[in-house]
Amino acid sequence: MSTDMYGITDQQWLTTQRAVLTDEFAAQTARLTELTADTGDPADVDTHAGLLAVTRANIEQLTGALRRIAEGSYGRCARCDGAIPPERLEILPHARFCVPCQSKHEG
Known part of the structure; x- marks a missing residue:
C-alpha cells in the first residue's frame, strides 16, 4: 500500500472518496x-x-462510481484501463475515463 506526500494511504484516500460519493448520493x-x-x-x-x-x-453517475469502488475498478479508465489521476477524481469523483480517453469519447 502506498502513501502520498501527506502520509495518506491508498485505502484512506479511497475511504474518503467513498464518503464523498455517498454524501453526494444522499443529497x-x-x-x-x-x-x-x-x-x-x-x-x-x-x-x-x-x-x-x-x-x-x-444519481446514476454516483451509483456507478460507488459500484466501481465496490468492484475494485474505481480509478481505472473504462477505455484504456490506465490509472485516472487522483486529482481528476477529486474534482470529478464519478469520472470513468482518463483525460485523453474522455477527449476521444466526446470527440
Whole structure:
C-alpha cells in the first residue's frame, strides 16, 4: 500500500472518496425526492423536467462510481484501463475515463 506526500494511504484516500460519493448520493436522492413531490407552477414544467433529468443523471453517475469502488475498478479508465489521476477524481469523483480517453469519447 502506498502513501502520498501527506502520509495518506491508498485505502484512506479511497475511504474518503467513498464518503464523498455517498454524501453526494444522499443529497441528490433528497433533491430528487423534493423534485418529484413538487407541485410547483405549471409554467415551469420544462425547467422542472430538466432538473429531474439532471438529478437522475447525477444519481446514476454516483451509483456507478460507488459500484466501481465496490468492484475494485474505481480509478481505472473504462477505455484504456490506465490509472485516472487522483486529482481528476477529486474534482470529478464519478469520472470513468482518463483525460485523453474522455477527449476521444466526446470527440
